[in-house]
Each structure stands twice: as C-alpha cells, then as structure tokens.
Amino acid sequence: MHTPATGPVADQIAIRLNELLSPSRLQVVNESHHHAGHMGDDGTGETHFAVAIESPRFAGLNRVARQRLVNQALADLLATRIHALSIKATAPGE
Template structure:
C-alpha cells in the first residue's frame, strides 16, 4: 500500500468500525532517539476513536478490537499505539 501508516490505519479503522469520530495523532517526533524510534517518523501514534460498535464492549475489549483491526501494523510496523476508544454518549 502506498501512503503513510496513519492513512492505512485510518482506512482499516474506518472499514472495521465506521467511527463517528477518528483522530490519529503521530507522536513520533516526541520519541525521536528513544527506544522504538526507527527513524521513519511513523513509530508512535495515539488513536482517538468513537464508534457505536464499542457500545457493548468494556475498555479492554475496545482496545483489543482496535489492535485486531490494525492487523500487522501494531508491533511489526509501529512501535507503540495509545488507544482511547469510546462509544457515543
């Protein structure tokens, strides 16, 4: 796939959850030179996602669902992802 990892994450999460809100924040610059920084500029992210699909899930289940939807990105292509997943109020 061409494009950035953030774009690929957005596509996968949109397809999996049809979120009402989705922000993907690249935190890599804050981690430059630290463990896990591979120099790509795409090693650390924060994901803020809100979707109806999360309504029946607890916090841990939501995080697991997001990680599953991201597939090989987390742990293989990205060092760290902070996830804040919620259901609409």
C-alpha cells in the same frame, strides 16, 4: 495541540479503522517526534501514535474489549511498523 497525522502508516491506521469499525469520530495523531532517538524509533517518523475513536461497535464493551478491536484491526502494523499505540475508544454518547 495535536494535528491529524498524515503519512503512509497514519493513513493505513485511518483507513483500517474506518473500514472495520465505522467510527462516528476518528483522530489519529502521530506522536513519533516525542520519541525521536528512543527505543522503537526506526527513523521513519511513524512509529508512535495516539488514536481517539468513537464507534457504535464499542457500545456495551469494556475498555479492554474496545482496545482489542482496535488492536485486531491494526495487528500487522503493530507487529511491523507501529512501536507504540495509545487508544481512547468510546461509544457514542459517552
């Protein structure tokens, strides 16, 4: 079972996605503990995340377009702090 992530990076993920995509549902899960000692682990415990997001902004968009919106919202974090991000993006009612 996953618990919601907390910490500076997880908080920034949630803040940015809430501000930019106005989700009706958002879950950010820190999966970094599964990757401790592996490539991309910088020792902070905040490098690998999974996001499940439902937003009206995704209506009519395909999977790739939805993931691009999420990636754009988190672009600087992906370039500097996040090594891996798993995205499940849906529109309401899906």
